[in-house]
Amino acid sequence: MNEFDLIIIGAGPGGYETAAGAAASGLSVALIERGELGGTCLNRGCIPTKTLCKSAEVALTLREAALYGVNPGEISFDYAVAAARKDEVVSTLREGVKSAVAGCTLINGDAAMIDGHTVEVAGERYTAPRIIIATGSRPADLPVPGAEYAVSSDNLLSLTELPDKIVVVGGGVIGMEFASILNAFGVDVTVVEYMKEILPQFDKDIAKRLRSSLTRRGVNIITSAAVKEILPDHTVIYETKGKELRLESDMVVMAVGRRPVVPAGIENTAIKVGRRGIEVDESFMTDEPGVYAIGDVNGVMMLAHAASAQGRKVLGEEINLDVIPSAVFTSPECAMVGLTEEQCKEHYPEYKAVKVPFRGNGKALAMGEPDGLLKLIVDTASRKILGCHICGPHAADLIAEPALAMSRNLTVDAIKSTIHSHPTLTEVLSVAASRIP
Ligand code: NAD
Secondary structure (H helix, E strand, O other): OEEOOEEEEOOOHHHHHHHHHHHHOOOOEEEEEOOOOOHHHHHHOHHHHHHHHHHHHHHHHHHOHHHHOOOOOOOOOOHHHHHHHHHHHHHHHHHHHHHHOOOOEEEEOOEEEEEOOEEEEOOEEEEOOEEEEOOOEEEOOOOOOOHHHOEOHHHHHOOOOOOOEEEEEOOOHHHHHHHHHHHHOOOEEEEEOOOOOOOOOOOHHHHHHHHHHHHHOOOEEEOOOEEEEEOOOOOEEEEEOOEEEEEOOOEEEEOOOEEEOOOEOHHHOOOOEOOOOEOOOOOOEOOOOOEEEOHHHHOOOOOHHHHHHHHHHHOOOOOOOOOOOEEEOOOOEEEEEEOOHHHHHHHOOOEEEEEEEHHHOHHHHHHOOOOOEEEEEEEOOOOEEEEEEEEEOOHHHHOHHHHHHHHOOOEHHHHHOOOOOOOOOOHHHHHHHHOOO
């Protein structure tokens, strides 16, 4: 029998960061993974897409190079090289993960739960008083005829050649990131979104801003449209305002959400699995004492940094999980923290929202990226920040400052009285704070 202090199933950001933290605190840790270290984020998600985002950014900049006085001559784009660079970045980071978990016992294989303290991998049993399930999620399928003719985000990331014309089903985070990247690479992209607006979780003004930026760049975005069928020749049939329409394409990408991946043998335990995933309490413990579920598998918040933060909480760290920023790596980027204005209207009748466009910011203009908007929402009674929403250059980095303020319960005056260096994009937030009376 192999006994450990802690068993972790799944080596994505939730699993491997928690395993490294637990081992560093002196626990004996078994980390079980059936695939590559790094999970979806490193192998099929955040990192490969962000590497492609860089290629997209270079392509967009070069196309406009003459505006900056640079004449690069004839520009051509080689997707195979961009894809190879992505693979190289992924394997470099995988080595980093390997050294981060050097203090753990790595077990390669498929884990099945035997009971609340025992896990089996390839006929071998392992026990621990605490088990953390961090098995992540997989792309969801759309239950429509012909769904098998579409590819998932996983498949799309393993291409070495791009199609000419693509339809993206779903205008959520994944759909919009791919639409932005593929358009920059010269692919003819159409997004079909079921809701009235893209990025349904985002503040409406921000989503609208991104939609008009991408539309200007040539992305065809169709909203309030439900995909009904996909034909073998990749024609997409969708319904909008009672009419049935079709879109021809060379490839269809399905980006309609993700579903939790639950390990085998869960029925041997008291763990409950709901519609969103494994059910957990506020400390991420399941109904089986000593067994926890963190990350995408519990469906609480499908973000890499949320998964690792939940793991830190399981290890006993005091951490504020109420404030979790998120970002969409389109061009321009979008980011948010806290409540949207639509949510504030419902819960805080006394709120004040200030919108500041990036076009008045010296750095944004100098960068040639004046297309953007920051919205800051404050509770007028307590002066606490309720939310901050950005569409603009480096939005994903800029969101860290309001996230810190919110996480530490600071008022808007903390931002107002902090000196922001000039000329920087951070001044957009200080201007917004100064406009709160
Ligand atoms: P999502 O839930 O963000 O978006 C799916 C979209 O598909 C929704 O807008 C939905 O309205 C639409 N849709 C559903 N059925 C449809 C139909 N029949 N026709 C047209 N549209 C339809 O899901 P996702 O974009 O697949 O992302 C999955 C998860 O991964 C999310 O939780 C996301 O936050 C996370 N993720 C985050 C990042 C990031 O933080 N940058 C990147 C990738 C993924």
